[in-house]
Amino acid sequence: MYLHLGNDVVVNINDILGIFDMDNTTVSHQTRGFLTKAQRENSVIDVTDDLPKSFIVAVEEKGTRVYISSLASQTLWKRAKSNKLIN
Numbered sequence: 215m216y217l218h219l220g221n222d223v224v225v226n227i228n229d230i231l232g233i234f235d236m237d238n239t240t241v242s243h244q245t246r247g248f249l250t251k252a253q254r255e256n257s258v259i260d261v262t263d264d265l266p267k268s269f270i271v272a273v274e275e276k277g278t279r280v281y282i283s284s285l286a287s288q289t290l291w292k293r294a295k296s297n298k299l300i301n
Contacts, residue, residue: 217294219270219283223261227294229272235287236266252280 216224239245249269252258257277260266262284270281270290283290 217290219261219281219290220285221261221263223259223281225270225272225281226274229274231271231273233268233270233287233290233294236268236282239269249280252278258282 215227217227217230218224234245240249249258258280260282262282264284266282266284268283268285268287268290270283272279272281
């Protein structure tokens, strides 16, 4: 099954490690460092033209990817749950 992240981008639910709220998690120096490193490694995929509200970490065949989404982390969580993708 797949989770729609916005702007016609979907990710296999089995590849997702976590869905994170941008405002709450980026106050941490470690999270900012992780995102900066991912950006330097060209592992960030921006799927929004709007203000980013969440980021999704996924491990795919090509390696770890970080998706930046304008959808709230709670919205993504509810989508996954409503589709019975997660418990």
